[in-house]
Amino acid sequence: MTNLSQMKNTSRPPKKMRRIGRGIGSKRGATSGRGGKGDSARQGYRKRFGYEGGQVPLYRKLPIRGFTRGRFVKPSVAVGLDMIDAYYADGETVNMVTLREKGLIPRRLPGGIKILANGTLTKKVTIEAHAFSEGALKQLQAQSVVYTVVS
Numbered sequence: 001m002t003n004l005s006q007m008k009n010t011s012r013p014p015k016k017m018r019r020i021g022r023g024i025g026s027k028r029g030a031t032s033g034r035g036g037k038g039d040s041a042r043q044g045y046r047k048r049f050g051y052e053g054g055q056v057p058l059y060r061k062l063p064i065r066g067f068t069r070g071r072f073v074k075p076s077v078a079v080g081l082d083m084i085d086a087y088y089a090d091g092e093t094v095n096m097v098t099l100r101e102k103g104l105i106p107r108r109l110p111g112g113i114k115i116l117a118n119g120t121l122t123k124k125v126t127i128e129a130h131a132f133s134e135g136a137l138k139q140l141q142a143q144s145v146v147y148t149v150v151s
Helices: 081-087 096-101 134-142
Strands: 077-080 113-116 126-129 147-149
Touching: 077 081, 081 113, 113 126, 113 134
Parallel strands: 077 113, 126 147
Antiparallel strands: none
């Protein structure tokens, strides 16, 4: 059995930090590794992303074209029929409240729920969702499952 006193330190020693600004014989003297004059030679200098030394940066030269709806899209959560089949019993209602109680969807959901046709549904449940895929609608109509579109 090994004791703490018998164990050896196998890690490498930390590399010594080279101090800068300690004379020209220290390899980091005079300009302290910052080169000549200018902004970057000054204390507290931080280069701004995309800065090109006063030249008009590329992001300002490129044209802005078209419109993107990315800022306005409200994310929704997809729930498959197989997931409903696994987590729900006959006669239960599938909606935002029950899905949240079972921990299947997040608390905030601006886009709502979309039901997808993943797997098959064998139980008679009532489904209240914001959107349905075409395949899911066909399956639900074939099995005469009660569903409503919530706005």
